[in-house]
Amino acid sequence: xxxxxxxxxxxxxxxxxxxxxxxxxxxxxxxxxAALAAFCVLIYAVAVVKLHEYGQMW
Amino acid sequence: MSDTLLINSSELxxxxxxxxxxxxxxxxxxxxxxxxxxLVVAPVHMNPILAVTAILCIAVGAGAAGAINMWYDxxxxxxxxxxxxxxxxxxRIEPASALGFGVVLAICSVLLxxxxxxxxxxxxxxxxxxxxxxIYTMWLKRRTPQNxxxxxxxxxxxxxxxxxxxxxxxxxxxxxxxxxVFFWTPPHFWSLALYxxxxxxxxxxxxxxxxxxxxxxxVCVFVYTLVLLPVALLPYWLGLTGRIYGASALVLGAAxxxxxxxxxxxxxxxxxxxxxxxxxxxxxxxxxxxxLFVLFGACAIDRLV
Numbered sequence: 001x002x003x004x005x006x007x008x009x010x011x012x013x014x015x016x017x018x019x020x021x022x023x024x025x026x027x028x029x030x031x032x033x034a035a036l037a038a039f040c041v042l043i044y045a046v047a048v049v050k051l052h053e054y055g056q057m058w
Numbered sequence: 059m060s061d062t063l064l065i066n067s068s069e070l071x072x073x074x075x076x077x078x079x080x081x082x083x084x085x086x087x088x089x090x091x092x093x094x095x096x097l098v099v100a101p102v103h104m105n106p107i108l109a110v111t112a113i114l115c116i117a118v119g120a121g122a123a124g125a126i127n128m129w130y131d132x133x134x135x136x137x138x139x140x141x142x143x144x145x146x147x148x149x150r151i152e153p154a155s156a157l158g159f160g161v162v163l164a165i166c167s168v169l170l171x172x173x174x175x176x177x178x179x180x181x182x183x184x185x186x187x188x189x190x191x192x193i194y195t196m197w198l199k200r201r202t203p204q205n206x207x208x209x210x211x212x213x214x215x216x217x218x219x220x221x222x223x224x225x226x227x228x229x230x231x232x233x234x235x236x237x238x239v240f241f242w243t244p245p246h247f248w249s250l251a252l253y254x255x256x257x258x259x260x261x262x263x264x265x266x267x268x269x270x271x272x273x274x275x276x277v278c279v280f281v282y283t284l285v286l287l288p289v290a291l292l293p294y295w296l297g298l299t300g301r302i303y304g305a306s307a308l309v310l311g312a313a314x315x316x317x318x319x320x321x322x323x324x325x326x327x328x329x330x331x332x333x334x335x336x337x338x339x340x341x342x343x344x345x346x347x348x349x350l351f352v353l354f355g356a357c358a359i360d361r362l363v
Contacts, residue, residue: 017070020070021070021071024070024071024072024073025071027073027074028071028072028073028074028077030074031074031077031078042111042114045107045111046107046108046111046173046174049105049107049108050173053105
């Protein structure tokens with residue numbers, strides 16, 4: 001059984017602050033996903049070019 | 059309570075743009091440009107995908123050095139107006155996280171450069187990162203008013219890296235491009251330091267205007283700008299570039315000397331403090347950026363036409 005996702009909680013935080021925290025967290029996650037996806041595409045493209053250069057592809 | 063994450067109320071966490079800001083994107087744009095010029099003027103054709111990746115490695119390597127710089131300089135960044143809002147200095151990113159981010163990116167950029175281009179380019183990239191972090195940031199910056207004279211070499215590497223990525227060696231032209239950025243850096247930074255000297259003084263950074271005074275700094279700006287003119291003309295005199303570059307170097311250099319002359323002749327009190335709010339220094343700083351972009355652009359155009 002999967003554990004529950006951690007809750008963000010602080011005694012002094014207003015609902016607006018919690019929402020802002022979640023917004024920033026989501027933004028970081030999306031940016032990281034985009035960076036990782038771009039890195040994968042880059043490595044794939046470099047691999048294709050390198051293999052093509054050495055005559056091991058097509 | 060095990061599923062509850064307690065967070066310091068002073069921090070809502072960094073945004074994605076804070077992490078991007080760690081890489082000093084404005085400095086990165088100059089690095090990307092000079093690196094791309096080094097690659098374009100090289101006599102060897104490079105596959106466009108590999109060329110773009112090599113430039114990306116240069117950009118990420120420079121950004122990594124910037125992140126490590128922000129980690130190390132967080133104490134002085136926090137007291138300088140110009141840098142107080144940087145993510146580490148402002149407390150939005152933990153110092154250790156910034157250091158880890160910078161180190162990982164530096165290693166990745168060098169390794170990828172070795173795979174995409176060659177060991178020479180990767181070696182020079184590693185040297186440039188090491189020079190910026192260890193020689194400039196950790197050693198020179200807080201110790202000597204000549205910090206940016208020697209430290210300027212760090213910003214001069216990208217053109218050499220770009221050339222090395224394409225050719226696998228280091229020729230005369232990239233070394234001259236290195237020399238141009240090296241001699242361009244002092245008048246560029248000292249113009250900025252003239253109108254930001256209070257900031258540097260507050261942070262205890264021994265920039266030239268803080269240690270030697272504004273009057274001495276103005277003379278140095280002018281002298282370095284005079285030296286820059288023949289250095290920038292060397293590639294043309296040695297037959298490594300054509301007339302477009304030669305004419306550009308002459309006109310741009312003459313205009314730079316005009317701006318530096320304005321800095322030297324700025325209205326000032328007996329202590330050398332500007333009475334014009336350092337308007338000539340601000341103009342010279344802005345022009346210095348234009349100078350480098352147009353001069354290197356002319357070098358590339360000369361090679362392409």
